[in-house]
Amino acid sequence: MALDESRVPGITDGERIRLLEAMVRIRVTDTRLLNMQRQGRIGFYGTATGEEASVIGSFAGVRDTDWVLPALRQGGGLIYRGFPLELYIAQCIGNGMDILKGRQMPVHAASRKHHVVSWSSVIGTQLTHATGVAMAAKIKGDDTVVLGFLGDGATSAAEFHVGLNFAAVYEAPVVFLCQNNQWAISVPFSRQSGSASVAEKAEAYGMPGERVDGNDVFAVMGAVREAAGRARDGGGPTLIECLTYRQMGHSSSDDPTRYRDPEEVEEWKRRDPIDRMLTHLVARGLWSPEQTAPLEARINAEVGAAIRIAEAAEPLTADDVFTDIYADVPWNLKEQAEAVRGRKAGDRDWEGAFPL
């Protein structure tokens, strides 16, 4: 299936290559980190494999200064904004290099510098936050736009309804970006919603909604750019549904063969977003198939170097349990911290993989 470049008029050849590279970077990083999980070097991992165009297209459709409220699968967008790979990996390890200080499970990277907010793990809660950030930008008179990510499963959460409702009422400059990868762990979208699409829900809230081909990076980027432009011009929120597919298990703890047809997976692999981009670039004479392996090898080396740096970092100390609870430290935390001071974080043992 050809990519729809009419959505991104004027895109340069250099930009096209940059999008490809960014998508390959996610694919390679995910592959390496999933392997690290299998080897017990990190505790958990969830890939964005098959969804790279939805992630990169979205981030490419807004400014790097726009705020992002991510869900589980947008780490590649943070890297696209320049977040160092070794910090992304250190977050997955949860050691002394992790800027989140080992407080979160892997795949929860966040960075204030990159305007990517910290996600809890609780599905959907970020959507009212996205609306609130956008309301604040509007109150302050800034031209910031907010990108609020969610999966198809999250469309069932109460906060989805409330977040969209508030956004429409206040004409908040927010773009809700649903990566409909068609599965919420083992639950297919048909069991998630009575609607035929996520996009059509927008109408009921009073905002534009659009379903795009989520494996077409140009379609995603174009739709997000239009919606963000409208939001910046005072036109209020938009709901964009990227129809895509979760090629791998939900996470390193999931066995998708228990609940879905391998034929369905194969069919979506044939619509792989990176393969489609490569086909596009070859057709335009911007790429030759022989260039792909060297690109992957170069990125693989980059990721390998980042892994070495991240794994060499110091472990956390017991003291890190007690910081950042409040701005000031109350008496009880002081006492408790004193009781374990000096205890070494020690080696982690991974008996029993994390089941989600």
Add this chain to the structure above:
Amino acid sequence: MATSTILGAVNDALKTALAKDDRVVILGEDVGKTGGVFRATDGLQAEFSERRVFDTPLAEGGIIGTAIGMALYGLRPIPEIQFLDFIYPAFDQVVSEAAKFRYRSGGEYTCPMVIRAPCGGGIKGGHYHSQSSEAYFAHTPGLKIVMPTTPADTKGLLLSAIEDEDPVLFLEPKRIYHKKFKEEVPDGWYTVPLGKAAVRNEGTDVSVISWGAMVHVALEAAKKAREKDISVEVLDLRSISPLDVAAVLETVRNTGRVVIAYEAPRTGGFGAEIAAIIAERAIEVLEAPIARVAGFDTPFPYTLEHVYLPDAGRILNAIDHVVNF
């Protein structure tokens, strides 16, 4: 009789209840085809059909709210909350609705249902897959709370909860779901009463009162104390609500020294309630201050979970403290 894990005993109890009682239905995220993310409902949809075991949309408020409706209409729903940490979107439905129907309707309407949720840490799940939030719920009149610690108890307590005429929050300590904690579990239907604690280790010098996975840590501490000639009685509450106050007072009267061990943050934890009851009703037998060993007053860490989780060493320190007071 076959040997089973706690997880297997949950599955066995659910299967037994589905077979015996037509009113029983199971609902929740991923409970159907894949049998739950921990496999607690494995095979149940295949055996009992989608009408009785079904996946829900991703909305905990919806899971509990609709289960309440089903209970009002005469079914016995057993909703699963995938991790206790995700029950908060349904907090209102649990505390203001399920737990209040009997009271607010003068007994016209009741809400018999069992909310199952894996709880506690020890699986490297970080803050959002590790919490022990029983204390929030213990503060809720109208709700019962159960936490099993052995396979045979798990089945018997779960079947009691299903028979019970009131809503029960059934908290499954997920770190003891597996292998190490296997034992024989009777076949068929049997019950273990709610509101009855169990002495897991008899002793005379000090009582360790505990619940959930921490009971096993307390037993480990008791073994270590034995080597130092300290005889530790370990009381497993099994039910947080209703609390077996008689068993609590009895063990305190036996030993005169108390350590309370739990995984949740120390401040405002259920241990505070136990300590208050002992102070109110048995202070005259105490030979040392009551000691609490608990989680820290912090969120549950990811990397440093082993620092956070109370271990046998911490309980042993507390035992030494109260014995040598």
